[in-house]
Amino acid sequence: MKIPFLDLKQVNAPYMDALKDAAVAVVESGWYIRGSYCEKFEREFAAYCGFAHGVGVGNGLDALTLMLRASIELGRLKTGDEILVPSNTYIATVLAVNAAGLVPVLVEPDERTFNIDPARLADACSPKTHGILAVHLYGRLADMPAIWEFAKTRDLLVFEDAAQSHGARLSSGPQECHPERRAQPAVEGSRSAAVAYSFYPTKNLGALGDAGMVLTDDAELARVVRMLGNYGSEKKYVNMYRGVNSRLDEIQAAFLLAKLPHLDAWNERRRAIAARYVREVNNPLLQLPEIPADPREHVWHVFTLRTPDGKTRDALQKHLESRGIGTLIFYPIPPHLQQAYAAGPEGECALLPVNPKFPIAEKMAETVLSVPVSQVLTDSEVTEIIGALNEFGR
Ligand SMILES: *Cc1c(COP(=O)(O)O)cnc(C)c1O
16 A cells, blocks of 8 residues: 555545636636635635735745735834744745844744744843744644733734644633634634745645735735735835735635635544544654644644654654655754855854754754645555554564
């Protein structure tokens, strides 16, 4: 039996008719960028997440960059301000901070959750720190109530990279965070300035190409993000900002509209698979991720195991490969060790602290391995994967 890590054809095949109808409707409409499908998807996804405004953009990196740039244009941040980001994230998070003209300051994660450790935020702050960009890594919400609480004491703006957490719900938290959002399904972000989403094809809600969105309750911020993604313009040939071209295609919006109604069911299936792994994998060599007290806070974008050391991880990957089971490492090299962030000749570096030591992020990169968890897995495939994990090293 062959079990790929993720087969996108299999993910989309059940919706072939709806996707074909969506494509035909867009072709026949004669309008291909930022039209009625984009508008409808912005409205529906924002409502699904409990936000007032959604702005479709070209991809997740642009969503991150433009929400930060818009905050600068509106005077809420200044070029050169420091933004706290986790040391163990996909590099897009860090690149976006640089791209906006801000300085990423890396903060180690909590090993239990893989997310930025709120207890380390205070030490990472300097007088130039004006924001936190939290990442909901692997689909698990970062500890937003603690992050919002800390941000309040230092007057920091909070942003979220939700590229891996479509549909995750925060149910607890200070009452004043989300007065009316309790009834409506509340996504992370109640008190965040803005949240960035990617709809890259492999995400829990994926397009059939690139797509992204910024969600916010702030009408002004939404307006500036929209302008920045359209050459800094809202009136044809009148340019308020030095913008870029980053817009959500109609055809991707139409695909996403067809897929959105299924997202909750997919996430439920992912949770069921993750729960089986946690219950049934009993190999002492493997450390399993924790299911949050409220399971809705995790949508299992990937299911990530840990091994005691790098050699064991590599052996586990080989063992699973020999059984036909595809795995991936998220992520093998943390941002601060990438060539892209190597210090220049004068020792200057685009991220802080310079000459950093991030042992937790480095250890994670060495010891994590993700196994298949997508909604298309059958029960017998899950059983097969559990069997292979339990046999490892015995
Ligand atoms: C996928 C991803 C991004 C980038 O999204 P793109 O659409 O590929 O630009 C950013 N951050 C995280 C955490 C991601 O997983």
